[in-house]
Amino acid sequence: MARLKTFPGGLHPPDNKAWTAAKAIEICPLPEELIIPLSQHIGAPAEACVAVGDKVKKGQVVGRAKGFVSVPVHASTSGEVTAIEPRPHASGRNLPAVVIAPDGEDEWVDDLAAADPEALSVEEIKDRLRDAGIVGMGGATFPAHVKLSPPGEKPIDTLILNGVECEPYLTADHRLMLETPGKVRQGIEILRKVLAVDNIYLGIEANKPDAIAQMREECAGSDIKVEALEVKYPQGAEKQLILALTGREVPSGGLPMDVGVVVQNVGTAAAIADAVTLGQPLIERICTVTGSGVNEPKNLRVRVGTPLAHLVEQCGGLDGEPSKLIMGGPMMGMAQLTLDVPATRGTSGLLIFRRGDIKVREPGPCIRCGRCVSACPAGLLPTTIAAYARLSMFDETEEFKAMDCIECGCCSFSCPSLIPLVQTLRYAKGAILEKRRKMQ
Ligand code: SF4
Ligand code: SF4
Missing domain, CATH: 3.10.20.600 (Ubiquitin-like (UB roll))
Incomplete structure (x- = not known):
């Protein structure tokens, strides 16, 4: 059997989704x-x-x-x-x-003004998205009308719908795809029109076979590629999702548009459908x-x-x-x-x-096991960057590409010494940004 697409690094935390995966909205x-x-x-x-x-x-x-x-x-x-x-x-x-x-x-x-997306211009659709307050609903909350307006020198040829939901426990997007697949599809078609692309993927982790089947049925006969992805955290992070589905690597310090891609969450697609067709x-x-x-x-x-x-x-x-x-x-x-x-x-x-389900233990010394390095999906050296950050050597943290950290937490999760690596990386990023602000 062909291996499912994925990215290097990452880990497999217990997904704990069974508590709500079968619970209808x-x-x-x-x-x-x-x-x-x-x-x-x-x-x-x-x-x-x-x-x-x-x-x-x-x-x-x-x-x-x-x-x-x-x-x-x-x-x-x-x-x-x-x-x-x-x-x-x-x-x-x-x-x-x-x-x-x-x-x-x-x-x-x-x-509230209902509209036929076919009858609207691209600019009219983007205005409706702005007026409806549509933002990325995967957690990033970046305004959709901005994401859909890349500069002219960054042509977009690929749209990726993110139905991965790789965070343990969460099943909101899973249920959305199962219960309102038509809304998600409607949103995809509106995004297709805005971006003028025909290369469209919908990525879903393989632990949601019912949602994959539902969306494949919904998209049957179209060119939308509904792809089952390996179950691995953080499969749903933008750069990791792009790499898994297209093989394109977003450069250090870059954005998805640098490789011609726009990523939108499936919940955002459903909200886009309501905003454009119903004016909601x-x-x-x-x-x-x-x-x-x-x-x-x-x-x-x-x-x-x-x-x-x-x-x-x-x-x-x-x-x-x-x-x-x-x-x-x-x-x-x-x-x-x-x-x-x-x-x-x-x-x-x-x-x-x-209380009692969260175990609190003091961090120990680094034993140089390298697990944080293997787990880092961004290819960073978390232990080295954290060591420099603790010494306030932020130029060095920047040289080791601290700004490429996506704050996924894989390093902290995998560390046997319970060293708070992601928190230290976040601190280093804040210090680098502050330094950049002062230099402007
Ligand atoms: S939090 Fe940052 S440094 Fe740690 S594994 Fe994720 S990307 Fe790498
Ligand atoms: S996982 Fe923890 S103990 Fe192992 S190298 Fe990284 S920081 Fe050190």
């Missing part, structure tokens, strides 16, 4: 309060354009985009604006948010709520702005005292201090672990 009821952060994308935060006391409708813009690399944010139900103030945010800080008390009517704005902004997403600390793990369709505590309630509440909360997956997600943080457009999962 449930609609999460509206909470008592929606907290819509003005910053939930890469780029400039939106600027509030409503006032306390205003009545808003579902889909109404409550924060305007500020600049090209920015998107508006929208009310995710109808109701009254009760506050515009800093609230707990996934970043760990308190950041400005528009707070809405739902009125229970869930009434859409009147001016991005006000909800699928989120996997799972882990040993939650009574009934589920996949939920969640309104943007729903407090994490409300998601937990829909899953039967906490099972014991939680010791760790993570927004996203366990490898690249962000640890959270409170369940008061709201779900945003990038919230693919909420993981909760019970």
Whole structure:
């Protein structure tokens, strides 16, 4: 049998997806309060354009985009604006948010404009994506209209749809492909038109055979290549996915467009379909709520702005005292201090672990086993870069290509001495960026 496509390095953490892989998506009821952060994308935060006391409708813009690399944010139900103030945010800080008390009517704005993508120009489609606040839903939250506007000297000939979902525990994209394959396909066809490409891949890890079969059936008769990929973390990272599917290597410091590729997540493709054909902004997403600390793990369709505590309630509440909360997956997600943080457009999962399930041990000395080097999918020397970073020798960390680190965590995960390598690499990258800023 032919070997499945993949990339060098990486590892095989237990996937723990069985808890939710067979759980159909449930609609999460509206909470008592929606907290819509003005910053939930890469780029400039939106600027509030409503006032306390205003009545808003579902889909109404409550924060305007500020600049090209920015998107508006929208009310995710109808109701009254009760506050515009800093609230707990996934970043760990308190950041400005528009707070809405739902009125229970869930009434859409009147001016949603359905359209036939065939009748729209490429620029009109991109305008619709910007106005709908479409961002990368795999977690990167980069505005889609920007990603779909590469400079003229970077011609794009390939589109890759990312249905890999290699992070352990998460099954949101898996369920999306199983339950709404037509939406994903519709989004792919819109992306095909925008990028004017016919070389299209949909990559899915081989541990989702039902989703692979479903998407192959949906794409039958088209030129879309639905590829089963080896189950290996981080198969879904952009550079690793491009290498696995096309054999093209994104150069050090480069972007996918440098090798003629645009990558979009399957959830983003589905949101693009709704934005272009129905005129609907991005006000909800699928989120996997799972882990040993939650009574009934589920996949939920969640309104943007729903407090994490409300998601937990829909899953039967906490099972014991939680010791760790993570927004996203366990490898690249962000640890959270409170369940008061709201779900945003990038919230693919909420993981909760019970006290006792997380083993805390002190790191030991490096025993030079080389496991971090073998595991690094970016071909780096994590132990060497971390050693320089600990000595604040950031020029040396740059020479050893610290900026190519994708922060996948494979080095830390594989280290028998539990050395916090990814955290040190992240610190080095921050110091390098700071130095570059000062030199500008
Ligand atoms: S150095 Fe960066 S890219 Fe390499 S394994 Fe560690 S976190 Fe991943
Ligand atoms: S995996 Fe840990 S112990 Fe082994 S070489 Fe890397 S840093 Fe050292």
